[in-house]
Amino acid sequence: MSINPEQLRYSKEHEWVSAPADGVATVGITSHAADALGDVVFVQLPEVGATVTAGETCGELESTKSVSDLYSPVSGEVTETNQDVVDDPSLVNSAPFEGGWLFRVRVTDEAADLLSAAEYDVFIEG
Amino acid sequence: MSEPRRTALDALHRALGATMTDFAGWDMPLRYASEREEHQAVRTRAGLFDLSHMGEITVTGPQAGAALDHALVGHLSALAVGRARYTMICAPDGGILDDLIVYRLAEQEYLVVANASNAQTVLDALALRAAGFDAKVRDDREAYALLAVQGPQAPGILASLTDADLDGLKYYAGLPGTVAGVPALIARTGYTGEDGFELFVAPADAEPLWRAITEAGRPAGLVPCGLSCRDTLRLEAGMPLYGHELTAAVTPFDAGLGRVVKFDKPGDFVGREALTAAAARAEQTPPRTLVGLVAEGRRVPRAGYQVTDAAGAVIGEVTSGAPSPTLGVPIAMAYVDAAHAEPGTPGVAVDIRGSREPHRVVALPFYRRER
Numbered sequence: 001m002s003i004n005p006e007q008l009r010y011s012k013e014h015e016w017v018s019a020p021a022d023g024v025a026t027v028g029i030t031s032h033a034a035d036a037l038g039d040v041v042f043v044q045l046p047e048v049g050a051t052v053t054a055g056e057t058c059g060e061l062e063s064t065k066s067v068s069d070l071y072s073p074v075s076g077e078v079t080e081t082n083q084d085v086v087d088d089p090s091l092v093n094s095a096p097f098e099g100g101w102l103f104r105v106r107v108t109d110e111a112a113d114l115l116s117a118a119e120y121d122v123f124i125e126g
Numbered sequence: 127m128s129e130p131r132r133t134a135l136d137a138l139h140r141a142l143g144a145t146m147t148d149f150a151g152w153d154m155p156l157r158y159a160s161e162r163e164e165h166q167a168v169r170t171r172a173g174l175f176d177l178s179h180m181g182e183i184t185v186t187g188p189q190a191g192a193a194l195d196h197a198l199v200g201h202l203s204a205l206a207v208g209r210a211r212y213t214m215i216c217a218p219d220g221g222i223l224d225d226l227i228v229y230r231l232a233e234q235e236y237l238v239v240a241n242a243s244n245a246q247t248v249l250d251a252l253a254l255r256a257a258g259f260d261a262k263v264r265d266d267r268e269a270y271a272l273l274a275v276q277g278p279q280a281p282g283i284l285a286s287l288t289d290a291d292l293d294g295l296k297y298y299a300g301l302p303g304t305v306a307g308v309p310a311l312i313a314r315t316g317y318t319g320e321d322g323f324e325l326f327v328a329p330a331d332a333e334p335l336w337r338a339i340t341e342a343g344r345p346a347g348l349v350p351c352g353l354s355c356r357d358t359l360r361l362e363a364g365m366p367l368y369g370h371e372l373t374a375a376v377t378p379f380d381a382g383l384g385r386v387v388k389f390d391k392p393g394d395f396v397g398r399e400a401l402t403a404a405a406a407r408a409e410q411t412p413p414r415t416l417v418g419l420v421a422e423g424r425r426v427p428r429a430g431y432q433v434t435d436a437a438g439a440v441i442g443e444v445t446s447g448a449p450s451p452t453l454g455v456p457i458a459m460a461y462v463d464a465a466h467a468e469p470g471t472p473g474v475a476v477d478i479r480g481s482r483e484p485h486r487v488v489a490l491p492f493y494r495r496e497r
Contacts, residue, residue, distance in 0.1 A: 035145070038354060039162045041449040042424040062426045062456075064161050064354055064448055067479075093160070 003031055005097055010120035011055075011111055013071040016097065020107050024079055027072065028101040029061070029092060032124045037063040040092040045070075045081045045103050052078060054111040059102070061092070070102070075109040133178035134271045134329035135336055142350055150243035152179040154353055161354035165451040168318050168359055169493075172277035173351035174339055177324070178332065181245025182270045183238040183252060187261035190234050192393065197255035198226065199378060199401065201391035205230045210298045210315055214378055214386050215248055220400030221374040222381070224248050225366065227315060229300045237266075237311070237326070241368045255396055271332035275339055276322030276359075278495075279346040284323055286342050288312070297321075306338030317356060319363025319493055358448050361457065364418065364491025370429055370445045371416060371459055377404040380461075382416045384408065412464035414442055418492055419476065419485040421456035427476040427485065433460050434482055436473025441466045444476060450492060457492050458485070 008016040014033035018026040034040065042062035052058040052072035059070035081103045085091045091100035115123060130153040133139075139146065144155035155176060157164060167173050185194060191203030200213030210229045214222050224244035229237040240248040245267060252263045275284055285292050290303030290312055300313035311326040327335055340348065357367070366372050371381055378387050379401070387401050407413070419427060426449055433442035442462030450457040458476070466474060469489050475482040 038145075038157060039160050041162075042426070044425070060425075062424070062449065064358060065156075067426060067428065 004117045004120050006117045009114040011073040015073045017073040023106050024104050025107050026101050026104050031096045034093045034096045039064050040089040043089050046078045048078050050078045073111050074105050074107045076105040076107045078103050079106050080104040133176055134332040135176045157352040157354045158350045162451045164351040164355040165358050167349045168277045171347035172279040172343055175274040175351050177272040177274050179242035180272050181240040182266040183249055184264040184266045185236045189259040190236055190261045193256040193259035193261035195391050196395050197252050199387040201388040202228055208299055208301055210300055216397035220377040220397050220404045222372045270326045271329045273325045276316045276318040277320050280322040283343040283346055306335055308335045318359040320495055361446050361448055362450055362452055362493035379404045379408040380413045414461040415464050415467035417462055417467050418488040418490045419458040419460050420488055422484040425478045425483055426456040427458040432477045433462050434475050452493050
């Protein structure tokens with residue numbers, strides 16, 4: 001059974017993006033990515049008002065072992081960042097699909113190769 | 127790539143849900159759950175490690191001590207039976223081939239423990255260097271599994287499983303005994319900055335011993351621990367890691383560990399001439415110095431990142447870095463030019479992917495346990 005929520009879509013860089021509500025989508029990283037990183041200790045998120053581009057880096061995640069770039073799965077203007085996760089980065093590990101969300105974007109475009117939950121399951125199996 | 131080697135505890139690690147990682151050709155547990163919680167468990171309670179990837183080499187014979195005096199930089203023939211010593215094996219040019227712990231098990235028997243990544247190099251060098259002595263060098267890598275119990279609760283946990291005199295067992299000492307019915311070399315050594323023990327046992331005994339320690343340690347809060355927390359524990363304790371602080375390109379004097387080189391021991395030893403020169407050089411013109419760095423910000427200095435002065439000139443390089451679970455901030459060890467090595471030197475920064483992040487120079491270690 002998949003642990004990746006059905007209603008989300010996924011990038012090959014292991015971000016998830018929600019279906020836009022009033023044009024605004026929420027972005028986070030998957031539990032698969034969080035598990036691979038180990039304990040996340042610092043997240044650097046894009047600024048509110050900044051423009052992010054699908055497939056390009058927009059921040060970084062520091063874990064015990066390594067630092068990883070954060071890629072945006074969609075293009076648009078950042079409307080909100082998750083201050084809770086900035087204050088307590090362990091939310092990325094404990095609740096990657098919920099309280100550990102990272103930022104919200106007013107979507108103008110999205111990556112062409114976003115995956116469904118089922119497709120992402122296959123992608124991470126491989 | 128050849129198949130990774132697996133320890134006697136491999137199936138158990140997988141059953142525990144460990145995230146495994148390749149380490150020097152071995153498939154080893156990186157962490158079981160949260161590496162930061164594993165780290166804190168060792169600092170405040172106890173942790174259990176599988177370190178069976180370490181390379182054991184036995185040296186025996188009437189001249190075993192003399193052979194090691196010649197092969198290594200330490201004075202091992204002077205080591206008392208039952209005691210252990212931290213030492214190094216150097217190339218003829220003085221470069222460090224590996225750092226080692228040597229246990230004297232008997233008058234004519236020593237156990238040399240090498241890093242997994244260097245075990246073959248050490249074995250080959252020892253065999254070559256012992257050739258002129260009445261001593262035998264034996265590859266015992268397959269003969270031992272190695273478990274470590276580390277943390278303030280380790281003595282109590284182990285005491286419940288053995289009749290051995292643990293109170294009489296000093297730091298850097300080892301004695302043969304029985305733990306949970308299993309014959310073991312019980313050593314009071316570790317790589318975490320905490321009190322604790324390393325248990326060398328037959329591979330077939332590793333799993334029952336692991337289970338017995340897990341059971342005995344449960345009330346004290348012992349948890350299984352992977353290599354990820356071992357790395358942050360040793361970093362906080364300011365302990366060097368081969369391949370990071372120690373390499374064939376540096377001598378023990380360059381690493382600030384010149385004290386391990388014993389020039390006054392009998393006979394010649396490999397590297398003596400080069401190390402004599404290295405000692406004099408270090409005395410006259412101090413080389414880069416191994417220091418601690420504490421980040422002012424939250425981005426983490428990693429191995430290989432450059433250290434800069436206030437003007438942006440490169441003054442050194444980070445050798446190990448991680449977010450410190452105990453201090454709550456990123457820390458690193460780095461080699462920096464002697465002029466910038468004093469604790470509190472102003473203007474020191476680490477180039478973290480293109481941006482200069484301020485760091486404080488501090489004396490090592492970052493963490494010292496209360497005794």
